[in-house]
Amino acid sequence: EAQVTQNPRYLITVTGKKLTVTCSQNMNHEYMSWYRQDPGLGLRQIYYSMNVEVTDKGDVPEGYKVSRKEKRNFPLILESPSPNQTSLYFCASSRALGEKLFFGSGTQLSVL
Amino acid sequence: TQLLEQSPQFLSIQEGENLTVYCNSSSVFSSLQWYRQEPGEGPVLLVTVVTGGEVKKLKRLTFQFGDARKDSSLHITAAQPGDTGLYLCAGRGSGSRLTFGEGTQLTVNP
Numbered sequence: 001e002a003q004v005t006q007n008p009r010y011l012i013t014v015t016g017k018k019l020t021v022t023c024s025q026n027m028n029h030e031y032m033s034w035y036r037q038d039p040g041l042g043l044r045q046i047y048y049s050m051n052v053e054v055t056d057k058g059d060v061p062e063g064y065k066v067s068r069k070e071k072r073n074f075p076l077i078l079e080s081p082s083p084n085q086t087s088l089y090f091c092a093s094s095r096a097l098g099e100k101l102f103f104g105s106g107t108q109l110s111v112l
Numbered sequence: 113t114q115l116l117e118q119s120p121q122f123l124s125i126q127e128g129e130n131l132t133v134y135c136n137s138s139s140v141f142s143s144l145q146w147y148r149q150e151p152g153e154g155p156v157l158l159v160t161v162v163t164g165g166e167v168k169k170l171k172r173l174t175f176q177f178g179d180a181r182k183d184s185s186l187h188i189t190a191a192q193p194g195d196t197g198l199y200l201c202a203g204r205g206s207g208s209r210l211t212f213g214e215g216t217q218l219t220v221n222p
Binding site (some may be wrong): 041045098100104 | 116152153155156157160200202204208209210213214215
């Protein structure tokens with residue numbers, strides 16, 4: 001089944017403790033992206049990747065890092081999480097930029 | 113920054129009623145998409161409209177792109193409880209960047 005898989009689904013952590021949210025897609029998509037969803041703000045793009053080893057900042061990249069060493073994986077790294085990064089995070093992929101986006105099921109992160 | 117405003121933010125109706133959700137911007141978009149998101153899941157693409165004035169139908173859902181490609185509407189006829197969800201519009205603008213609206217939370221009561 002074609003899908004975008006995020007892990008974990010839920011994560012509670014404390015300020016400053018490094019964490020990684022994994023994202024994997026099995027559709028051989030070139031484009032991958034991370035979004036955060038907050039009440040009243042909709043989905044905002046954090047980082048995106050056009051292809052392997054090519055990443056770029058979205059609208060809200062501060063406090064986040066990404067890497068794209070393989071086509072299928074696009075992990076989101078929070079080196080020193082802060083409470084304002086408490087949010088619902090979505091990974092998405094598409095065959096190419098501008099084509100249909102497929103979203104993962106989300107990761108609910110709480111930073112205490 | 114291109115902004116998309118959706119209205120209403122919340123909508124609670126009875127089964128069988130009709131409704132319209134609006135998505136407005138001062139910016140021109142090359143295309144506009146509508147997504148539906150259910151609790152615990154990611155958004156799922158419903159439709160993409162590309163041409164100004166374009167109308168697309170998906171069963172009881174009718175999507176329209178404004179003539180100037182700055183706004184869009186989603187009309188649902190005879191809403192059913194299964195239509196309950198968060199409806200998001202997203203406009204593709206300069207550099208193919210996708211901008212999402214805040215969403216409309218629709219609840220259809222049986």
